[in-house]
Amino acid sequence: MLKLWGRANSSNVQRPMWLLGELNIPHERIDVGGAFGRTRDAAYLAMNPNSTVPTLEDDGFTLWESNSICRYLADKYKADDWYPTEPKARAVVEQWMDWSNMIVAVSITPAFWGLIRTPADQREPAVILASAEKCEHAFGILDAQLQKHDYVCGTRPTLADISLGINTYRWLHLPWDLIGYQRPELPALRAWFERLSSRPVYQQVVLTPLT
Ligand SMILES: N[C@@H](CCC(=O)N[C@@H](CS)C(=O)NCC(=O)O)C(=O)O
Incomplete structure (x- = not known):
């Protein structure tokens, strides 16, 4: 197995x-x-x-x-809906997966560690704020993409949504108020998050306490 x-x-x-x-x-x-x-x-x-x-x-x-x-x-497992085989469609999914690692994960990690895994007296607000600003830029790019269609690469979820959907939940739910930062509300990104949140597997695996 x-x-x-x-x-x-x-x-x-x-x-x-x-x-x-x-x-x-x-x-x-x-x-x-x-x-x-x-x-x-x-x-x-x-x-x-x-x-x-x-x-x-x-x-x-x-x-x-x-x-x-x-x-x-x-x-x-031949999950072609999640990972298209047509070269251009596949390349775009991979583009967003790479961007998810190189930009989104790198941007949010200092804030996640600072706000969730660091004792209050050791928190470095300037580091968390710098992370917040990078996230704001990155999630703005994702919001613009999601204004075009319901999922990152079109009308149904792909591996790109899986790669990005987890840190999106974190960005929307981190306790930013601890450093006095106001996260912008991005309507297309929020609507996509709600669509993901209606999936039972996303609920079970991703919508869990941030620890
Ligand atoms: N780019 C790698 C990153 C792997 C990574 O850094 N994983 C973290 C957890 S998110 C880790 O192993 N941290 C140390 C640990 O959990 O002991 C991937 O996508 O798999």
């Missing part, structure tokens, strides 16, 4: 969890990383030398990088 290694409160683990749920693929998820540790064990390092989560294990084949895991699963 497929094994997904990684704690369920990790944004990057939630990507393959969400896809596995949507495709109804039997699998076992094993808690490692964060408070669960074990990512520096020799056996884990042999699968993933980064000591990060997630890692996928499929009958002796191992893979890390959450977006790569999603692409592999979509290919293996």
